[in-house]
Structure formats: C-alpha cells, structure tokens
Amino acid sequence: MFRPLSVFIGLRYTGAKRRNHFISFISLTSMIGLALGVLAMIVVLSVMNGFQQEMSTRILGTVPHATISAEQPLENWQAVAERAGRNPQVLAAAPFAELEGMLSFRGAMQPIQLQGVDPQQETKVSIIGEHMVQGQLTDLQPGEFGVIIGEITARRFQLQIGDKLALIVPEVSSVPGGITPRMQRLNVVGVFKVGAELDSSLALIHIADAAHIQRLQPGQVPSVRLKVADLYQAPLVSAAVAADMGAGYRASDWTLTQGSLFSAMKMEKTMIGLLLLLIVAVAAFNIIATLIMVVADKGADIAILRTLGATPRQIMGIFMVQGTVIGLIGTLIGAVLGVLVALNVSQLVGWIERLSGQQVFSSDIYFISNLPSQLLLSDVLLICGAAFSLSFLATLYPSWRAARIQPAEALRYE
Structure with missing residues (x-):
C-alpha cells in the first residue's frame, strides 16, 4: 500500500x-x-x-422565571394568565406577590423575602411543593396567616410546626419619616428544603394573606408569575407578553434578581x-x-x-x-x-x-x-x-x- x-x-x-x-x-x-x-x-x-x-x-425552579404586573393591582389575574398563555413559550401562570421584611422570633431577627402564592396553582410554576420536608403547600389557608419557611431558617430559629413568628414589613405613612414598621403574626405550617441559598432567605404565605398585608382589596393580586420553556429566553418572552397586554403593563424576569449568580x-x-x-x-x-x-x-x-x-x-x-x-x-x-x-x-x-x-x-x-x-x-x-x-x-x-x-x-x- x-x-x-x-x-x-x-x-x-x-x-x-x-x-x-x-x-x-x-x-x-x-x-x-x-x-x-x-x-x-x-x-x-x-x-x-x-x-x-x-x-x-433548584433556584430557577423556585423563583419566578418572569412576572407580569401593571401600574395598579390586577383585578382579574386569570384573564392576564390566559392572555399570557397564548405565547407558545409560556407553560403556566399563577398569581404572585412579593414582600421584603424581617422575621422576628424570641429576640432574633432575619431578613426574609416573602412570596404570596396560591397553593393550588403554585405546583404548576414552582418545584417547591416537591421539596417539602414538613407540611404541604395546601396547609396555607387564606386568613390563617400560615407561613412555609426554609430549612435553614427553621434550624436557625429552632422552629417547629405550630410556632408563631412576627413579620415586620415597612409601610408608607403620613408620619414625618414617611415609613413606619408594621407587624404581622405568622404561624409556621411547613418547612421546605430546595438545597440552595433560598432555604435561608425565602418564605411562602397565601396570596390572600399577602394581599391583606399589602392592603389590597379582596381578589386583587400584585402580579402574575410565568413559567417559560426556555429559561434564557425569559427576558424576551416576558417583554413580548407585556407588550401584547398593552400600555401600563410591565415585565420582570429572573435575570434581574439571579442573573449575577x-x-x-x-x-x-x-x-x-x-x-x-x-x-x-x-x-x-x-x-x-x-x-x-x-x-x-x-x-x-x-x-x-x-x-x-x-x-x-x-x-x-x-x-x-x-x-x-x-x-x-x-x-x-x-x-x-x-x-x-x-x-x-x-x-x-x-x-x-x-x-x-x-x-x-x-x-x-x-x-x-x-x-x-x-x-x-x-x-x-x-x-x-x-x-x-x-x-x-x-x-x-x-x-x-x-x-x-x-x-x-x-x-x-x-
């Protein structure tokens, strides 16, 4: 050869x-x-x-892929969710509220990001229901101010199911400082563990209780949470959905909160x-x-x-x-x-x-x-x-x- x-x-x-x-x-x-x-x-x-x-x-299965909100609280979130679902990239939608505050228990305090969710709809847009170590999402009932906390938070405060926490949130008022703290008592009804930093910084309450804390009218929600097929297309998808909704609607996505990580x-x-x-x-x-x-x-x-x-x-x-x-x-x-x-x-x-x-x-x-x-x-x-x-x-x-x-x-x- x-x-x-x-x-x-x-x-x-x-x-x-x-x-x-x-x-x-x-x-x-x-x-x-x-x-x-x-x-x-x-x-x-x-x-x-x-x-x-x-x-x-773990993280993007827990935090919203994208959210759609308006200048005023949404009166009919189902219509917004149905309109968003017409986009082929949107897999599911659910009502969503977000608050920043402090948890207090026996003199110890910790900053917390509180999410208001609908237990029946949350399983469509989040994996947190699959990572419950105590209790269930359905234990969140409107009017009872139950809270589901992360495993690290529960371990830090040595909390058990049935313990009561104090939630402190800032509220705009007419006093000279402009902001006064508002306190709300919460009952621990569940503990989750997703195996990420969110176990120490995230907690869930019912969407109706979150609306009450934010002084919204019954049935009103601050925003709608979207689950998209491609995580890295979330900014484009959410912007397209907001544009389709018309003037007054705005979009947010996970890259604004978790993008640096x-x-x-x-x-x-x-x-x-x-x-x-x-x-x-x-x-x-x-x-x-x-x-x-x-x-x-x-x-x-x-x-x-x-x-x-x-x-x-x-x-x-x-x-x-x-x-x-x-x-x-x-x-x-x-x-x-x-x-x-x-x-x-x-x-x-x-x-x-x-x-x-x-x-x-x-x-x-x-x-x-x-x-x-x-x-x-x-x-x-x-x-x-x-x-x-x-x-x-x-x-x-x-x-x-x-x-x-x-x-x-x-x-x-x-």
Missing part, C-alpha cells in the same frame, strides 16, 4: 525502539500527560456543568477551563522536548535522507507526523477516559465514600449531597480540538530545525 515518505518514516520514528529507548519513554510520557490533561478538563467542566444545571433547577458561575467555568488548559500546554511542551531529542538522535538519518533526495519539506513532515501521532493518541485516550469518568463520577464518589467511610458531600454542610455531572458534546469537541491544536503547533519548531540540518555537518563526525 502506497504511503507518503513523510508518513511512513514519521510513524516508524514514533516508537524509536531501535536505538534509543529513552526517547520512546519520553514519547509515552508525553501521550500520558496529554491524556491526563484532556481527562481532567472533561471531568471538571462536566462537574461544573452539573453544578450549574443543579443550581438552575449565573454570570459568576459561567465566568468561573471559563477561568477553570483556561487554568486546566495549562496542563495540556505542559504536555505540548513535552512533545517539543521529545521531538528535539529525536531530531538530535536522528541527525545522521536526516543527512542520509537528504543525500538520497528528500526535500526539506519532506524532512519537516516526518517529525510533524511523529508529533501529531503522539498528540492524536494522547487526545483520544484522554477523551475516552474523560467521557467514562464524567458519566460515572457520582458512582465513583459513592464508591470512595463507602471505601473510606467518610461522606464527601454532607447534606448538613453543603446544599447538595452528591457530585452532579453533565457531559456536553460541545465541551468534549472543544477540549479535544484545543489539545490536538496545541500538540500540532508543538511540532512546528522541532520539525523546522530538522529541515535546516545540513548533510555535511551532520555526517562530519560519523
């Missing part, structure tokens, strides 16, 4: 078994270093994707990826060192090939083939191992926990109790492309040096 001269000799040189086993060992370590770098990047970025997906599911997570993933790329860069430098030693070792062979008619381009191609083969094999091995580890990282962590008898992720300390992983084909292709490109670029300088060897100089002392 016909093979170009550069490919044939480059593949023969890759093993370097005839004269110098040390160079063969260096080639092997270069492959291993590149494989480890690719493996580490795939696993770490998959875990970062898993964390981001987990936080998106996910921007920080995206930046963290990017920076970690760049740092891990240094591992691949180090392996690429090993390829440079390997090829330089091969060029020095094969000086006489290069001179003989030149005297037999090989062109500088063919000589350069020989060592480019050798370095490319090292990079290709190392990248493929790292990609295969990285994909296998990323797909089974949760099981590996569980095995380590059983073997050591220690829990790596304790639910009492961390928001999650396992190591999530989400493998993306785009990440694998990007990592493999970057690793192969670096390994290919690493072949250029040694190959150029090999092409510049003069036969007379190389054979002078042979």
